[in-house]
Amino acid sequence: MASPFEIRDIDRRIWEQELDSFVPEKVFDAHSHIYKWDFNLDPHKNTGGMAKLVLPHYEQASFALLDEADAALMPGREVHRLAFPFPFSLPCNFDASNKYIAEQIRQDSESAALMLVHPEMSSDEIYKQLDQSHFLGFKPYRFYSATGDAVNCSITDFLPEHQIEIAHDRELIIMMHLSKTDAIADPDNLKDLQGLCRRYPNVRWILAHCARSYSTWAIERAASVLRELPNLWYDTSSVCETDAIAALIKTARPNRVMYGSDDIPIGVLRGKYITFGYGWAYLSSENHTLNLAHCNPEMTFTRYEQLRAMKRAADLLGMGEPEIQDLFYNTARELVNSVGC
Numbered sequence: 051m052a053s054p055f056e057i058r059d060i061d062r063r064i065w066e067q068e069l070d071s072f073v074p075e076k077v078f079d080a081h082s083h084i085y086k087w088d089f090n091l092d093p094h095k096n097t098g099g100m101a102k103l104v105l106p107h108y109e110q111a112s113f114a115l116l117d118e119a120d121a122a123l124m125p126g127r128e129v130h131r132l133a134f135p136f137p138f139s140l141p142c143n144f145d146a147s148n149k150y151i152a153e154q155i156r157q158d159s160e161s162a163a164l165m166l167v168h169p170e171m172s173s174d175e176i177y178k179q180l181d182q183s184h185f186l187g188f189k190p191y192r193f194y195s196a197t198g199d200a201v202n203c204s205i206t207d208f209l210p211e212h213q214i215e216i217a218h219d220r221e222l223i224i225m226m227h228l229s230k231t232d233a234i235a236d237p238d239n240l241k242d243l244q245g246l247c248r249r250y251p252n253v254r255w256i257l258a259h260c261a262r263s264y265s266t267w268a269i270e271r272a273a274s275v276l277r278e279l280p281n282l283w284y285d286t287s288s289v290c291e292t293d294a295i296a297a298l299i300k301t302a303r304p305n306r307v308m309y310g311s312d313d314i315p316i317g318v319l320r321g322k323y324i325t326f327g328y329g330w331a332y333l334s335s336e337n338h339t340l341n342l343a344h345c346n347p348e349m350t351f352t353r354y355e356q357l358r359a360m361k362r363a364a365d366l367l368g369m370g371e372p373e374i375q376d377l378f379y380n381t382a383r384e385l386v387n388s389v390g391c
């Protein structure tokens with residue numbers, strides 16, 4: 051099959067004119083997905099919204115396909131990654147998801163994987179899988195909330211404390227995609243994080259998608275609390291706004307922000323996350339009816355929009371080459387190396 055990562059003129063121009071000089075030679079992608087569409091057990095999955103993102107090219111997101119995506123979108127870069135399964139909505143085959151990623155990640159001794167968890171997994175079950183598969187931590191997801199409410203659930207609704215205790219015990223990473231409409235600005239989320247960081251100080255929390263702050267307001271509102279917490283890291287995956295990334299870098303402790311692609315499939319899809327009021331949404335050429343006759347209406351990869359925002363943020367903050375290398379590689383490398391299992 052031909053490469054699904056077709057590089058068009060628009061992509062080539064953006065890469066060459068804006069990004070090639072910005073993205074360092076060595077990259078550690080802190081947020082990537084390895085999965086098979088087969089692990090989504092929903093019998094109606096092929097008519098749902100997710101199918102449009104995955105079919106036909108991304109039915110099997112293997113380690114090799116991620117390599118292919120990186121080779122196409124960031125030519126010449128050496129890329130390692132922290133990967134985890136795709137959290138399909140229930141019913142999802144957790145067992146097969148974790149087995150597949152454990153097997154795939156062995157292809158690169160410098161990459162690492164996290165285990166997809168749901169709240170009903172017992173401590174014994176998790177310890178067993180950690181030992182068998184050498185996962186460096188957990189990928190919980192709000193879809194698996196014990197309350198059945200994926201929008202308003204609290205952290206411990208989808209990641210119960212017996213699982214956080216394991217992460218503390220083994221000094222593991224937790225990749226946290228926060229829930230609730232105000233995400234990191236939600237007072238209950240902040241209170242929960244403060245309490246969990248105090249009770250389980252060995253956990254390395256990665257707050258995904260700039261702590262799910264696609265714009266500035268959420269991270270700015272949370273800044274004073276976040277600065278106090280010593281065990282938080284962040285990834286920039288799929289955030290396409292310069293001010294959000296700049297606000298995050300200003301908020302986070304030094305060397306806590308990491309590049310992440312959210313591939314596969316988000317970063318390689320053509321479109322962009324946009325924000326408005328207190329909301330955010332994914333804009334693609336398939337889901338809008340804007341009249342774009344006045345300009346070039348083509349869209350590039352989400353990943354390029356994110357990299358553009360990262361570059362502008364780095365420019366705004368006057369970041370030098372060493373800091374950019376930390377953002378793209380060193381911080382994630384050191385975090386992964388620090389995991390105690």
Ligand SMILES: [Zn+2]
Nearest residue numbers: 081083287312
């Ligand atoms: Zn993701």
